[in-house]
Amino acid sequence: MTTSFDMWSHLWSVAAGLMFAWALFKQYFPPQLCMHIEGYAHKAVGHVYPYIQIMFPEFSGERLERCEAYFAIQNYLSASASARAKQLKAESVKDSQSLVLSMDENEEVAHEFEGVKLWWSSRLVVSWNSTFSLQPPPEGKRDLKIRFLRSTFSDLTSQMNRSLPSPPGFIGFHRNHRELIIGSYIKHVLEKGKAVAADNRQRKLFTNNSSSNWASKWSHVSFEHPATFDTLAMEPRKKGEIMNDLLKFRQAKQYYARIGKAWKRGYLLYGPPGTGKSMMIAAMANFLNYDVYDLELTTVKDNTELKKLLIETSAKSIIVIEDIDCSLDLTGQRKTKKQENDDEEEQVDPVKRMAKGGEESKDSKVTLSGLLNFIDGLWSACGSERIIVVTTNFKERLDPALIRRGRMDKHIEMSYCCFESFKVLARNYLGVESHPLFVTVRRLLEETKMTPADVAENLMPKAEDEDKEACLEGLIEALEKVKEDARKKLEEEEEKAAAGEAEPEAAAARAMTENEGQQDLSEVKENGIR
Numbered sequence: 179m180t181t182s183f184d185m186w187s188h189l190w191s192v193a194a195g196l197m198f199a200w201a202l203f204k205q206y207f208p209p210q211l212c213m214h215i216e217g218y219a220h221k222a223v224g225h226v227y228p229y230i231q232i233m234f235p236e237f238s239g240e241r242l243e244r245c246e247a248y249f250a251i252q253n254y255l256s257a258s259a260s261a262r263a264k265q266l267k268a269e270s271v272k273d274s275q276s277l278v279l280s281m282d283e284n285e286e287v288a289h290e291f292e293g294v295k296l297w298w299s300s301r302l303v304v305s306w307n308s309t310f311s312l313q314p315p316p317e318g319k320r321d322l323k324i325r326f327l328r329s330t331f332s333d334l335t336s337q338m339n340r341s342l343p344s345p346p347g348f349i350g351f352h353r354n355h356r357e358l359i360i361g362s363y364i365k366h367v368l369e370k371g372k373a374v375a376a377d378n379r380q381r382k383l384f385t386n387n388s389s390s391n392w393a394s395k396w397s398h399v400s401f402e403h404p405a406t407f408d409t410l411a412m413e414p415r416k417k418g419e420i421m422n423d424l425l426k427f428r429q430a431k432q433y434y435a436r437i438g439k440a441w442k443r444g445y446l447l448y449g450p451p452g453t454g455k456s457m458m459i460a461a462m463a464n465f466l467n468y469d470v471y472d473l474e475l476t477t478v479k480d481n482t483e484l485k486k487l488l489i490e491t492s493a494k495s496i497i498v499i500e501d502i503d504c505s506l507d508l509t510g511q512r513k514t515k516k517q518e519n520d521d522e523e524e525q526v527d528p529v530k531r532m533a534k535g536g537e538e539s540k541d542s543k544v545t546l547s548g549l550l551n552f553i554d555g556l557w558s559a560c561g562s563e564r565i566i567v568v569t570t571n572f573k574e575r576l577d578p579a580l581i582r583r584g585r586m587d588k589h590i591e592m593s594y595c596c597f598e599s600f601k602v603l604a605r606n607y608l609g610v611e612s613h614p615l616f617v618t619v620r621r622l623l624e625e626t627k628m629t630p631a632d633v634a635e636n637l638m639p640k641a642e643d644e645d646k647e648a649c650l651e652g653l654i655e656a657l658e659k660v661k662e663d664a665r666k667k668l669e670e671e672e673e674k675a676a677a678g679e680a681e682p683e684a685a686a687a688r689a690m691t692e693n694e695g696q697q698d699l700s701e702v703k704e705n706g707i708r
C-alpha cells in the first residue's frame with residue numbers, strides 16, 4: 179500500500195514538473211511546433227502505459243483500470259488542441275449537417291449498465307504522422323480529424339477488446355465486470371449508436387419518373403413532412419394499436435426469419451377523402467424514421483418496370499400507392515398468363531400494338547397480377563424491413579386478392595372526426611385542452627359527420643383577432659350547417675323513395691281498376707246477350 183502511495187506521489191510530481199516546463203516552453207515557441215511535440219508525447223504515453231501496467235500490477239489491479247495519472251497527462255496534452263477540434267467539429271456539422279457521434283474532447287461521461295458503473299473518456303488525436311511543418315494543417319488533415327471524431331464510439335469499443343487504454347479514448351470499469359462489459363455492454367452501445375445514427379439521418383421522399391433515360395427509376399427530395407402521431411387526430415386506442423404494430427414490426431427481424439417470411443408488412447388505409455390517410459403515412463415515416471417511396475402506378479410502363487422499381491427500393495422504407503382504385507383498373511379479374519404474355523409482347527412489338535389498338539397507347543400496362551407479385555411475390559423478398567401502404571377511398575372496389583392478409587396485413591379505417599380526434603385538433607390548432615363549448619361540439623360530432631380535414635379547417639384562425647372561442651363557435655356553426663344539410667338531404671331521399679314506392683302502387687291500382695272495368699263490361703255484355 180505504501181509502495182503504491184509512493185509511486186503515485188512520484189508520478190504526480192514528475193507530471194507536475196513536466197507540465198510546468200511545457201507551459202513555459204509553449205510561451206516562447208510557435209504553436210504548430212508545440213502541437214507536433216504534444217502529439218509525439220501523447221503517443222509515447224500511450225505506448226508506455228501498457229508496460230507500466232505489467233511492471234506494476236497493482237497499478238491496474240485493486241484500483242479501477244482507469245489510471246488517474248495517465249488521464250491527467252493525456253488531458254493536459256490534448257487540451258491545447260481541443261479548442262481547434264471543437265471548431266472543426268462545429269464546421270463539419272454546419273457544412274454537412276451530418277451526425278458527429280462523439281463526446282467532446284477530454285470529456286468524461288459516467289454511465290451505469292446493469293448496476294455497473296463505468297466511465298467513457300474521449301480525447302482528441304491529431305494526425306501526428308504527417309511530415310513536420312509549421313504551416314496550418316491542410317484541409318485533408320482536417321477531414322481526418324473530423325472522421326476520427328465521428329468514429330469515436332466504434333474505436334472505443336475496439337480498444338475495449340484489447341482492454342488497453344490507448345487512443346482515442348477508453349472506458350474505465352472495475353475488472354470484476356470485464357465479462358459483462360465485453361459481453362453485453364459493447365453490443366448494447368453499438369446498437370444504441372446505430373439507432374441514434376438512424377434517428378438523425380435525413381429521410382428521403384422518392385418518386386418514380388416515367389423517363390427511362392434516368393440511371394435510377396427513382397428521384398428524390400428530402401422528406402420534411404411535419405406530421406407525427408401526436409398531431410394525427412384519431413381515436414387514442416386505435417392510434418396506440420398502430421404504433422405498437424409498427425414498433426413490433428421494426429424489431430421483428432429475427433421473428434420474420436424464424437417463420438420464413440419476408441420482413442415486410444402491408445397496410446391498407448381506407449376511408450373518405452380528408453380523413454388523414456396521407457398524414458398517417460407521413461406520421462408512420464417520421465415515427466419509424468423510414469424513407470418514403472411514393473409509387474405512381476400510372477407512369478409505370480409494365481410489370482417488368484414495376485419489378486425494377488421494387489428492386490431499387492432500400493430497406494427501412496415505406497412504399498406508398500395512394501388512391502389505388504384510381505391508379506389503374508385493378509378491380510377486374512387477374513389475367514391469364516397467356517393474356518399477360520400477349521400484353522407484354524404488344525408493348526415490345528409496335529406492329530402488334532398498332533394492329534390491335536391502332537394508336538399507340540400511353541396507358542400503363544401494369545396488371546393486377548403484376549401488382550400482386552410486387553407486393554407479395556418472390557421479388558418482394560429481395561429487400562427487407564419494408565412497409566407497403568395502399569390507400570383508397572373505396573375499399574369495396576378493390577380485388578379481394580389485393581387486400582387479403584399477407585398482402586395487406588392490417589386494414590385501418592380512417593373515419594370521420596370523433597370527439598377524441600377533435601380534442602387532438604383543438605390542442606394542436608388552438609392550444610386548448612378543454613372549453614365549455616366542447617360539450618356542444620361533442621354532441622354535434624355524434625349527430626353528424628365531418629372529416630378531420632374540415633374540422634381542422636374550421637378551427638384554424640382566419641384573422642389576427644380571431645380567438646379560440648370564435649374558432650370554436652365557427653366550428654359549431656359549420657357542424658350545424660352540415661347537420662341541417664344532411665337532414666334536408668335525408669328528407670328529399672325519403673320523399674323520393676316514398677314517391678318511388680307510391681308509383682308502382684298507383685300503377686297497380688290503375689291496372690286493377692282497368693281490369694275490374696273490363697270485367698264489368700264483359701258481364702254487362704254477357705247479361706245483355708242473355
Ligand SMILES: Nc1ncnc2c1ncn2[C@@H]1O[C@H](COP(=O)(O)OP(=O)(O)OP(=O)(O)O)[C@@H](O)[C@H]1O
Pocket residue numbers: 409410411412449450451452453454455456457458571592630631632634
Ligand atoms: N386525422 C387527421 N388528423 C389531423 N389532421 C388531419 C387529419 N385528417 C386530415 N387532416 C388534415 O387534412 C389535410 C388533408 O388530409 P389527408 O390528405 O391526409 O387526407 P386523405 O385521407 O389522404 O385524403 P385523400 O383521400 O383525398 O387523399 C391534412 O393535411 C391535415 O391538415
